Amino acid sequence: MKITQGQFSFLPDLTDEEVKLQIEYGLNNGWSIAVEHTDDPHPRNTYWSMWGTPMFDLKDPAGVMMELNACRKEFPNDYVKVLAFDSNKGFETIRMSFMVQRPADEPGFELVRSEGPGRTVRYTLRSYATGRPPSGRYSPAAAP
């Protein structure tokens, strides 16, 4: 399956040139760009690992691309996303979030149903990947 979190997941993967244009848009709005990665893409896993803090003082998209590439190089099998943080009153939240790397094989989630009284069901999403230890969740050797 393809996990479709983020604002451009229904489009073909963005090229580096396209990623750079989006970063430029964020910077032109005065937002701070951040890079985060994870091997646990559960939709409610809010806190992915930060590749450093948001780059508050970095205004050059090429500089951001260098950081992004360094992250991708160190974690080639992780999900990686680019975020833009807006510190302005009324927002003070994330304004952009899009995926820039995903593992070659995405095993996805099992929907675990626990039946309760009155036909109610309690639903749990269990990632097929996180059953394995962090080091080997998406590496080819670990694939079944």
Next chain:
Amino acid sequence: MNKALDVKITDLKERYTSGVLKYRQMGYWEPEYEPKDTDILAVFRITPQDGVDPVEAAAAVAGESSTATWTVVWTDRLTDSEYYRAKAYRVDPVPGSPDQYFAYIAYDLDLFEEGSIANLTASIIGNVFGFKPLKALRLEDMRIPPHYLKTFQGPATGIVAERERMNLYGRPLLGATMKPKLGLSGRNYGRVVYEALKGGLDFTKDDENINSQPFMHWRDRYLYCMEGVSKAEAETGEVKGTYLNVTAATMEDMYERAEFARDLGSVIIMIDLVIGYTAIQSMAKWARKNDMILHLHRAGHGTYTRQRNHGISFRVIAKWMRMAGVDHIHAGTVVGKLEGDPSVIRGVYDTCREIHVPQNMQHGIFFDQPWASLKKMMPVASGGIHAGQMHQLLHYLGEDVVLQFGGGTIGHPMGIQAGAVANRVALECMVKARNEGRDIWNEGPEILTAAARWCQPLRAALDTWKDVSFNFASTDSVDVLPTPTAS
């Protein structure tokens, strides 16, 4: 003694002699009055009966929406009646409509109970709307001072927290209302929910008149819908929601339904405007307490918002609903099948989403409106919109909006999932192009066509609905006045 009919009587003995006076004589017209920062201000469009002086009519509106009755009463003298009287302080002719006037009225803060839309509206749109000397009366706009706003909870969740809970940033949200509106069984209904969410929408929605009818009782609907939501979440890795309508005959029934929705793990519930202001405020408090997003369907508003000369402007309803505490409100599409002049809709969207809305007569905003600490409310665009209009929707409505394609998803020739894919691809490619600096207003159709080359569902959507548009003259447009200066 020569009683002037058009001025306030200041001699108290004369003022309180039994009998009938003009409202101006009673003191409801105060052209020199400087509104206080704490006053609640209202501007009404009045159409006086033939022969009724507009200033007297404005004074009458001030009187009938505050302390006055038709005759002099001595019991006024037991109070500081001057203080409690609403004051009409300005009357302007409406450009192009010789029989109509904008009447500005100031109300002291002490006239209203804290945190109560019911109390506010009982005065402002109470008896006065049936008042005989007026042919018609419309509440155009209000200025609610921060002192009064701070007594209201405001949106239970707000735009920022809603996005954080949904893990969804940088683009409008996508939704669809389930169709047909009536008649589907719970099982069949949940199928539509699942298909639309799996295809790529963020939300699906009950329609306003889906409650608990013989063909589908509410528990059945909730159970099947949550199966659909959870399954779509597992298959996409995204957070999804379906607006479970909890509208019912009594508050007890609504609480019961809301609690069941919460226990099943729903992130959002919905109510209809017809449940009334008090019930809406109760549900907003419940929603805040239970981490629930609260969607409001504005069922019924068209009966009083649409005609320019009588009723209430929708921007005022939007203002009251932000105070009452809902998170979502249907606010117009500009390009779809329902009423909506672009400038009027802009005024409504600003009222929902801005933390300070400056006066803008072009947009129907008569007063500066600071929103104090009340959260932002997400506008929802729904009704006759489709993927081919994506550039126009993004241009007119911006990013903090839920775009709801009901027919435009479910009516897709390749099926519901394909309909959802078409909408999601159209949206993402348009946002991407806008961010890249392209002129989407002019290049929108090419951008969509280019995406349709690799996305067959989008191609089919564009082909199916390419000739659909709703170009009718708007019945509610703004009468632009020059920016008023201090009177």
